[in-house]
Amino acid sequence: MKIRPTPGLALCAAMAMAGPALAQPAVPPQPVLEAGIGGGGGWLPDYPAAGQNHPQGLVFPYLIYRGEILRSDDRGVRSRFYSSDSIGLDLSFSGAFPSRSDDNKARRGMPDLDWQGEVGPSLRLTLWRDMDTPQRLNLELPVRAVFSTDLSSIHYRGITVSPELAWERLNLGGAGTRLRLGLGPVFATNRLMDYYYEVQPQYALPDRPAYNAKGGYLGTRLQFSYRLPLTERIAMVAGGRLENFSGARNDDSPLFRQNWNVSLALGFSWTLYRSEATVASTASPFD
Template identity: 30%
Template sequence: MNYKNKYLAIIRKIFLIQIIILFFCGLSSASEEQDYPLWELGLFAGAARIPHYRGSDEYNIYALPLPYFIYRGEIVQAGRDGIKGIFYKNNYIETNISISGNPPVDGDNDARDDMPDLDALFEFGPAVKWFFMGKDRQDNLYLEASLRAASSLGFDRGLDIKYQGLRQGVNLIYNNKELFKNIKLIFGLNAGVDFTDSRLNGYFYDVGPGYVSHRRGYYDSDSGYAGFSVSGFLQKVLTKNLSLGGYLRLDNIKGAVFENSPLVRDKNNIVVGCALSWKIIESKKRTVSDQDLNY
């Protein structure tokens, strides 16, 4: 492998790691205090079972130990869900950047046999959060509406970035670190629906004339409803600097505009993950911003 290929392989691994981290946004280091360090640095060991894509009946298992850095600024914040800018906020409304993605799907997917691999997908765009009871409560209920542009990142012939469509989402999210405070347990729930355009659906579910076979018919995707998800996390604070968390999500695409694609093999997908967080060092300066629980 020459220097260029080694460089591209490293980039691909780094990007894949970042995508996997997105599935653990809720599993953050926790504290019982009412204020938080401005920044903290630690180690994060996570494992997850993730479907190749929504509707696939095949999964990959990822297990990675990673360093993490969290910064809780008033305008710029950085955590395990990436770097985001806070454009406007008060006690009830916050506007920021929403980030998501999907790992690459190589040639080991049976439904896509003899079809091109799917590159890693990265989604980002604006989001608005409405906190029903105010964002500074220990039990937090809010509605988030997001619009994300999706781009694929390929590395076969150098860095290749292609726009792949739009995703809209509406999520109702509840976080609570007060109810089981006496046993140092934090939990959160998330229920949401997605809507995607034909281009993004086509990236995953289209079957062109050149890829039709005796078991895979032609398919051209439409825009519209793309399914719903229900997820939850539990986090146990073991010590001041150590916490253990678990994550579970159900994705359902029954009634989605692409559910009849021959590449859809399962209407329900279950994502399972766990993570151990160890905070190594933190700043002396404190802040009341607790962005880590907004997963």
């Protein structure tokens, strides 16, 4: 599964899938199925435009499947019917850690922000590539439905649209490495904006008046990740994100505390199982 944008969980979870999934030119066939343990942790904002960061982390199992038609790896869950050198259609995922309102000054006394998950299609258009380096420039257009859960129930929270210009460079600093830089705006529907920025009347205070959030522009983010294989089965990834919320639709909310957020994270992946069945390497080093 591809686990990317959205604060917190996306940064850490992407790292867990980052290691074994890269196919290089002229390498032996790869296992059809791989399984392992991944995880990560970081210093992450409580929500977009929050005034506080907190340490967060997770460890979880992962699965990589390289089928003839369907594939699941660090690039996403995707059908090869919709993939070429210039265009691809993936099923992409993202997420965010929960946040305890008692630990956040702006939200004190309000309901906690639960675990969040996002799922939806993502169209990839390759604008430029250099296979000698190798590197490429993509325009990625994900549209995702957002859900939250306290592990006892699930709630629909709206839609995000986050077009991103992404540059990828392989083998920079060593064989099997991958550097990725992405830049783009984020837009969200009213329901998700309410989840972050609404203050219902029963939670209003003299310095936190009631507020009804509106859908629209959420902010712009610059994010990076760098994957470094340490052994055949173990890889490390460093990542980060710089977000700017100047001109955001809800910058007048009392929960909107600052125009800049910074996230930093470090992750790992450890492959524990590889199937005996293999598939041939692909022609493209990015697949």
